[in-house]
């Protein structure tokens with residue numbers, strides 16, 4: 065059409081407040097978690113002199129590392145509008161497996177199969193990848209909703225763990241794992257470095273690679289992704305495997321970090337990882353958010369858990385407080401989604 | 410303005426901006442009781458925006474709105490609804506997971522004293538209401554399972570029978586075939602006799618002239634003309650819409666046109682004996698390189714299913730597909746695309762990423778061509794910009810979220826995403842749905858050019874004009890079977906309708 069311009073786009077002259085409001089509204093999902101973090105930080109700094117110290121910051125970083133490693137993979141899954149409830153159980157079984165294939169002290173009463181360190185690590189990784197593949201198969205080929213499929217996997221992984229350790233505790237892991245899990249370099253714990261690298265890696269993949277784009281698109285509108293000729297099943301399957309492998313790495317390092325491998329060691333990590341991803345602002349409906357959000361979410365959780373230990377309140381009340389703050393974050397998550405949809409309407 | 414009556418609804422000096430983008434500027438609009446008011450204008454001219462203001466969707470605008478002579482302001486859709494205003498949106502806004510009956514009663518299901526929904530009663534009343542409108546469907550079936558045209562009809566029926574006194578229809582006929590359109594017009598005229606006021610938006614100027622009393626033309630967010638339908642003409646309206654010299658754009662196809670004789674080019678796709686449950690029976694055809702094959706049929710004739718089989722979204726119960734002579738079984742849409750097939754479905758909701766910028770919507774289907782591992786955003790933008798220019802997508806800003814484009818412009822994006830790396834076979838469902846006359850014409854040229862470059866193209870449509878303007882050869886589909894083939898012979902709208 066010769067007179068094609070259907071609208072006049074004014075340069076940012078008098079319409080600025082409007083546009084700012086629109087940007088603020090559409091960025092709500094990123095801003096709200098960050099504000100939460102700042103508020104929590106300010107609160108605990110004021111409430112306790114021992115909170116805002118360099119030492120304690122180091123503690124917080126260490127405390128969120130295992131969750132951070134697991135949350136990398138989970139971010140991929142949630143971005144695709146799926147869920148993985150088996151991450152903690154897979155972390156656990158991978159940690160146990162790596163110990164199972166390592167020579168234990170004679171007083172440990174486990175029928176383990178000692179192997180060289182590298183073989184133990186590879187076998188453990190293969191195990192978690194395999195469990196992830198089973199998740200992927202159930203979700204994409206059979207068509208079981210991820211919520212149910214990974215719930216079953218949670219039991220399966222717990223079952224394998226139980227069979228391997230039979231109620232016992234193993235202590236030894238391969239040297240590489242124990243170095244990364246429980247030692248420091250130049251005052252920085254290796255586990256923090258690993259977590260940071262994995263988060264960085266996840267961010268790079270999601271932001272700069274074709275696969276990352278596909279993850280966002282599949283999460284944004286699965287039907288449209290399919291009509292664009294994307295192999296949706298392949299992408300969904302891949303994120304389930306990525307999630308399981310991240311969980312497995314978290315589990316191995318976690319076992320080294322805790323100093324022991326046993327049943328039910330990671331149970332709290334399921335909720336913590338999901339909370340970190342969602343509190344950070346990644347949409348439960350898929351397609352929005354990312355590793356940056358997960359990092360903020362991890363810090364919110366870390367500051368909250370650590371800070372509550374620094375102030376003097378009933379330790380039973382703490383559990384409730386954590387729950388309430390998580391609920392608030394979830395409400396913001398859903399609300400942000402609505403706001404955004406309204407802006408786009 | 411039809412004389413005498415005081416307008417039931419009057420808008421003065423309406424201006425509406427989205428962020429920094431002005432969608433309407435100083436628009437006046439008046440609607441009289443018992444009037445059918447046609448609204449025309451280019452894609453993005455602001456028609457839907459004005460109607461959404463009336464229906465309470467956009468509460469944030471400047472200007473005055475008077476209902477029955479009294480100034481009011483609707484803060485929500487609910488407000489407008491309470492004042493007797495109901496709207497059928499351009500984009501289907503049904504709830505696909507609910508039943509037909511629930512959709513018909515959306516928001517005011519009949520309940521008993523305890524507040525429980527009276528299912529039996531709801532189903533019966535919904536069924537009766539739909540039947541009055543000529544729709545025969547099980548009220549308890551899931552709406553999303555029905556063909557999109559039927560969903561649109563059900564949504565229209567819901568609004569028409571909601572008892573509203575002002576009814577707004579934003580491109581209601583885009584997914585309907587001629588018989589349903591006739592039925593809709595008859596119903597509109599009856600409602601008008603009963604005193605209902607109706608606003609009717611369409612890109613089919615002839616329909617507008619036939620059914621409305623008054624026509625208003627929009628252009629660039631402004632009202633540029635208003636005339637009694639009896640006193641204006643198609644060419645005058647088109648000129649007001651898009652300027653001089655393009656009046657001849659819209660062909661009417663009432664006279665015969667001659668289809669060319671098929672060229673001896675290689676067969677790109679061969680379908681043989683395709684059958685699918687109750688939708689398709691033994692459908693066979695060939696498409697050759699450089700040929701545009703039109704597949705025409707009324708709503709529900711099985712063309713949507715056929716198109717989805719060609720793109721690997723549905724698996725046929727029987728029958729085979731061969732691409733360039735090789736037998737293929739598509740397990741997924743990715744398989745079909747790898748075989749060189751591209752697909753534009755009829756529903757924008759299903760095929761675009763509304764929360765992503767335009768350039769990502771366009772580049773999504775060519776990403777694997779331009780990048781192996783890492784994305785190349787500048788290349789993506791470049792490709793998108795070229796398509797935005799070629800298809801004249803407005804506003805021409807590739808960073809804008811897709812959801813902010815007008816309906817017709819979204820449709821152009823859906824086509825644009827396949828054009829950077831033309832495939833071997835292009836399957837287009839309703840390629841010009843929702844486009845203004847100028848844009849339709851552009852698309853016709855683009856598709857014909859692609860054909861001339863050797864692409865095989867299949868166009869499926871329920872609009873005779875779309876098929877006639879594009880196709881070299883036409884198949885007519887009826888109740889899932891091919892009933893007639895037009896090839897190398899004379900064809901016209903009437904002959905086509907007769908065959909269907």
Ligand SMILES: Nc1ncnc2c1ncn2[C@@H]1O[C@H](COP(=O)(O)OP(=O)(O)OP(=O)(O)O)[C@@H](O)[C@H]1O
Pocket residue numbers: 070071407408409427428430431432450451452453454455456457458459499803804812813814815816817818843845
């Ligand atoms: N939610 C929104 N955010 C930003 N811009 C919008 C929004 N909705 C509409 N616009 C812009 O307002 C202008 C008018 O759009 P509108 O939908 O009213 O056009 P239309 O006349 O209905 O066109 P069509 O025939 O394509 O449906 C367009 O330029 C569009 O991009």
Ligand SMILES: [Mg+2]
Pocket residue numbers: 456457458499579815816817
């Ligand atoms: Mg519109």
